[in-house]
Every structure is written in structure tokens, then in C-alpha cells.
Amino acid sequence: AQTVTQSQPEMSVQEAETVTLSCTYDTSESDYYLFWYKQPPSRQMILVIRQEAYKQQNATENRFSVNFQKAAKSFSLKISDSQLGDAAMYFCAYVGAQGGSEKLVFGKGTKLTVNP
Amino acid sequence: SQTIHQWPATLVQPVGSPLSLECTVEGTSNPNLYWYRQAAGRGLQLLFYSIGIDQISSEVPQNLSASRPQDRQFILSSKKLLLSDSGFYLCAWSRGHSAGSPLHFGNGTRLTVT
Numbered sequence: 446a447q448t449v450t451q452s453q454p455e456m457s458v459q460e461a462e463t464v465t466l467s468c469t470y471d472t473s474e475s476d477y478y479l480f481w482y483k484q485p486p487s488r489q490m491i492l493v494i495r496q497e498a499y500k501q502q503n504a505t506e507n508r509f510s511v512n513f514q515k516a517a518k519s520f521s522l523k524i525s526d527s528q529l530g531d532a533a534m535y536f537c538a539y540v541g542a543q544g545g546s547e548k549l550v551f552g553k554g555t556k557l558t559v560n561p
Numbered sequence: 562s563q564t565i566h567q568w569p570a571t572l573v574q575p576v577g578s579p580l581s582l583e584c585t586v587e588g589t590s591n592p593n594l595y596w597y598r599q600a601a602g603r604g605l606q607l608l609f610y611s612i613g614i615d616q617i618s619s620e621v622p623q624n625l626s627a628s629r630p631q632d633r634q635f636i637l638s639s640k641k642l643l644l645s646d647s648g649f650y651l652c653a654w655s656r657g658h659s660a661g662s663p664l665h666f667g668n669g670t671r672l673t674v675t
Binding site for chain 1: 593595603604605607610620649651653655659660661662663664665666667668669671
């Protein structure tokens, strides 16, 4: 079974600085998708970024970018120019490309604190 | 655009009472639908998913059940709540038959069983 590991339960960053959140996963599949979700104090889960495993190019969304290392099964999230509104729980998630139910497997999350 | 509605936002129920949480999706057809539970300080646990009306799969044996009476309606139920059912419940949808389609979540329901 696939697993997703986020080794940093908590991280902190100064406003305007850059922070990287780690995520590793275990799978025997060759084709899959990876996601980062953000859960602010309001508790709503918000999609931050999506990566397709067959694409070597790292996905970016404004201040958010990933470092996808397929061979190492690593998928880290970099947040540049951190803002107070970035404070949240961040979850890494994996889904295989086979099937159709899109059953995402989530990591346990990293709590990010942004200090003013 | 697609929207997902989940209610109620908060719920306090005594042990042994029934439960019904409802979720509806607008602006799309034949979505995949999901119920997740998030315990305090932990990640998300998939409870049920559905790829069509009356097609529901249970991921974790437990005190809960799910139903999908209409294409865009997903209901989470229990006949008798346990203390261990307390948690934050999230409904989500994704595009059916679309590999890699991200999940879109509702605002969640905080359930406290007393």
C-alpha cells in the first residue's frame, strides 16, 4: 500500500522568508499524481499545487513551488516570500493513476507558523 | 463553477443518538464523492467513497454508513453514535473518470459526541 510521510510535524518561518516542507512517499506504481493541500484555522482544505509524475518539470503556483524527485520519491513544497496568511497545516497527498476513484492518501501534515 | 455544500458546520450529539451529515455538489455531473474524518492532530482518514448512485465503498469498518440517493448528494449516517465518533468530518468531490483529478473539499462538520 502506498504511504505518505511528512517528517516535520511543525515548522516556522519569518514573514517574507522562504520555507520548505518535506514529503516522501512509497509506491510501486510508475504513474501517479501528487498534491499539496493547505488547511488554515478555518479548517477548509484548499488545493495548493498538483504534480503529475510523468512530468519532470516542477509545478509552480505563484509563490508556491515543488521540488519533485521521482527517483528519491520526494515531493517538497517551497513557499517563497512567506505571508501571515500562509500559516496553516499543510498536507501532502498521493494518488495512483490507475482506477477511477481518486482515493488520495494523505500524510499527517506539517503545521506552519509564520512569524511577523 | 462547481461548489460543494456541507452541513451542519458544528454538531453536538449524545452517545447513542443518530447522526446525519449531508453534502451536495453543484455545477458538475457524475462526480466522485468522499467522506473523510480528521481526528485532532492527525491526518485525514478516508471513510467512504462513491463513484455513482448507490455505488459506495467503505474503507474502514465502523459505526458509520454512507448513502448516495442522488448523483450529487452524499450522506453520512449513524444509528448510534459512539464517543470515538467525535472528530472533524470533511466531504469532498472530484471529477469522475479523470485520473489525477484533485479533490475539492467542503467546509467540514465538527462533531462532538458527549
